[in-house]
Amino acid sequence: MKQFKRAAVLALAGALAVGGLSGCSGSAASNGVQIIRIGHNQSTNHPTHTGLLAFEEYIESQLGDKYDIQIFPSELLGSQNEMVQLTQTGAITFCVASNSLLETFSENYTLFNLPYLFSSPEAYHASMDDPDIVGPIFESTMQAGFEAVTWLDAGTRNFYTIDTPINTPADLHGLKIRVQQSPTNVRMMELLGGSATPMGFGDVYTALQAQMLDGAENNELALTENGHGDVCKYYSYTMHQMIPDILIGNLDFMEGLSEEERAIFDEGFEILNQTQRDAWETAVEEAKAYAETEQGVNFIYPDITPFQEAVAPMHEEMLADYPDLAPIYELIQEHNAEYASES
Numbered sequence: 001m002k003q004f005k006r007a008a009v010l011a012l013a014g015a016l017a018v019g020g021l022s023g024c025s026g027s028a029a030s031n032g033v034q035i036i037r038i039g040h041n042q043s044t045n046h047p048t049h050t051g052l053l054a055f056e057e058y059i060e061s062q063l064g065d066k067y068d069i070q071i072f073p074s075e076l077l078g079s080q081n082e083m084v085q086l087t088q089t090g091a092i093t094f095c096v097a098s099n100s101l102l103e104t105f106s107e108n109y110t111l112f113n114l115p116y117l118f119s120s121p122e123a124y125h126a127s128m129d130d131p132d133i134v135g136p137i138f139e140s141t142m143q144a145g146f147e148a149v150t151w152l153d154a155g156t157r158n159f160y161t162i163d164t165p166i167n168t169p170a171d172l173h174g175l176k177i178r179v180q181q182s183p184t185n186v187r188m189m190e191l192l193g194g195s196a197t198p199m200g201f202g203d204v205y206t207a208l209q210a211q212m213l214d215g216a217e218n219n220e221l222a223l224t225e226n227g228h229g230d231v232c233k234y235y236s237y238t239m240h241q242m243i244p245d246i247l248i249g250n251l252d253f254m255e256g257l258s259e260e261e262r263a264i265f266d267e268g269f270e271i272l273n274q275t276q277r278d279a280w281e282t283a284v285e286e287a288k289a290y291a292e293t294e295q296g297v298n299f300i301y302p303d304i305t306p307f308q309e310a311v312a313p314m315h316e317e318m319l320a321d322y323p324d325l326a327p328i329y330e331l332i333q334e335h336n337a338e339y340a341s342e343s
């Protein structure tokens with residue numbers, strides 16, 4: 001699989017080089033239709049892929065004589081980190097990246113990676129739908145060569161392990177837990193007492209299977225769509241993060257669109273966002289049912305207070321490091337108060 005992926009990346013790089021098109025986003029096919037490549041790291045069953053298909057259908061229904069949208073799932077174009085860089089240079093036009101990774105491209109993204117930032121999924125959704133909150137963050141990547149155009153739901157992140165039920169932070173002690181490659185995630189594990197092992201998403205299954213890791217943390221779909229539930233039998237609802245995925249577009253491409261085209265793309269981004277979110281809840285319910293009955297995963301509902309307390313200093317640390325983010329943090333608190341957790 002991995003070799004197949006690498007072969008696909010090399011093939012793409014080769015095609016771009018032969019066409020002399022590296023560095024210019026979207027390649028022109030012989031009929032003058034521009035190819036728009038979109039990469040992501042999920043399976044074709046995942047809500048993100050479903051949303052992107054709806055985006056493709058809409059854009060091609062409106063602008064099919066000009067653009068041919070091509071979607072590459074399952075890390076076919078490389079890891080998320082690699083895809084962000086391909087999007088920056090314009091070798092591909094769009095990719096879906098976890099907000100976690102974007103923190104290393106623009107520090108403002110650190111905010112949405114904070115553990116226990118949102119009091120409930122409703123507060124998270126309301127915050128991500130609030131232009132006063134996402135606007136300033138999304139704009140901050142322009143200097144990095146890409147534009148964040150919409151967000152996608154990635155649920156809540158929870159710990160899961162091969163054979164250790166996690167009921168309290170003490171249960172994480174000494175365990176090697178895969179985290180996403182971001183300083184915030186490493187710090188979070190440090191405070192929780194586990195040993196953070198940052199790595200790309202596509203490498204996690206093999207590392208778990210080889211027992212190079214004791215566990216990982218993610219939403220329920222990782223158990224089924226990525227097979228982690230075949231190896232990990234304890235999934236503990238610590239609800240420690242709600243980290244959105246972000247669709248990013250090459251800046252030159254986005255700025256080159258005419259006003260009419262931009263309006264059509266904006267409508268397409270809205271369709272992507274809605275379709276993906278509409279599919280999310282059912283996908284999680286189905287994943288949970290499958291994991292429980294077919295994979296034998298045990299779901300655990302611990303008291304999250306000790307986990308919250310352990311990582312609480314990160315909020316102060318972030319505000320001290322990035323005081324400009326304080327007003328946005330305050331706006332999130334308003335949504336948190338409005339949609340407080342029921343538990």
Ligand code: GCU
Binds near residue numbers: 096180
């Ligand atoms: C989720 C998220 C992905 C991310 C992955 C990870 O699946 O949707 O964007 O890459 O977590 O943990 O790396």
